[in-house]
Amino acid sequence: MKLWILQKAAAAGPGYEEQRFHEEAAILGIALEVVSPDEIDLIVTRGGRRSIRLRGEEVELPDALLARTGSGTSYFSLAILRQFEHLGVPVINSSRAIEAVKDKLYCQQLLAQINLPIPRTMLVRFPVDSELVERQIGFPCVVKVLAGSYGEGIYLSRDRESFRDLMELVASLDAGKSLILQEYIGERPGQDLRVWVIGGRVVGAMLRRSVDGSFKANITRGGQGENFPVDEAIDVLARDCAQTLGLEIAGIDLLFDGDGYRVCEANSNPGFSGFEAATGANVARQILQHCHWRIRRQLAVLEPAALPMRA
Secondary structure (H helix, E strand, O other): OEEEEEOOOOOOOOOHHHHHHHHHHHHHOOEEEEEOHHHEEEOOOOOHHHHEEEOOEEOOOOOEEEEOOHHHOOHHHHHHHHHHHHOOOOEEOOHHHHHHHHOHHHHHHHHHHOOOOOOOEEEEOOOOOHHHHHHHOOOOEEEEOOOOOOOOOEEEEOOHHHHHHHHHHHHHHOOOOOEEEEEOOOOOOOEEEEEEEEOOEEEEEEEEEOOOOOOOOOHHHOOEEEEEOOOHHHHHHHHHHHHHHOOOEEEEEEEEEOOEEEEEEEEOOOOOHHHHHHHOOOHHHHHHHHHHHHHHHHHHHHHHHHOOOOO
8 A cells, every 4th residue: 555645844854743654654564655745746637647746757646645734735735635636546634624624714614504512703804893792702702813723823812902902913914814703612721622533433532731821722832631531422523523524534622611512623634742642542553544444445446347347
């Protein structure tokens, strides 16, 4: 089995997750290659599988492509994913799912459409009516940019005055920018759950805690993680969320809300270094095993069509 991982090249060289993929690929007998979008050229032609060049050369395409571009997926990266899909190469996650999750408002719209519990959400443009925000969302409220990850582009406005100051600052930088406002769920400040879903199955949950007083608990910001038992509510909510968004591999972030949970965000390329350390789950192996299953399923579909017709 030949698998490509599409991800942006790291300036510091291979990190923890790339190394883990190589370790597990060697155990599973997978020929793994990490490819950057900058190394691929697309030629739109009737040449089919010859329409993709890697580092300027025509190469044999992989059996599957694991997309790890996440919220930073550019137009060119999406074009690459779509071309692979057009050529019949399984792409995990699909271009459509990645594009949907990248747009945070659209993601919330999809979840609200099937009545999944989410914070009250509002899209605003400038000038912002702070009185309307107070009536519909209330304060404190969470302010988010339309696309972002690792806790970047997310702010907490604790009252109308601080909200007005923030809006004035943003307006001075880019008057045409739209923002997402969300109800602040303060049941357990500075804590949330990261739930991993692979192939429609929840593989574990991690409780994330902020250690600096921030309301954001991201591990990449220095938050601490620990294993958290997965109950039926977590299992069903995370799986429903991933399925609704079309994500085969997902990191679903849940907020504590009374006796239940609300969906904060979904991630198409969640990091797993902290998750593996906190839960003991072998995420890298389970991702590769899912890719292997997708290839086998693809072959099972193609093989009958390749058989000669009987007289």
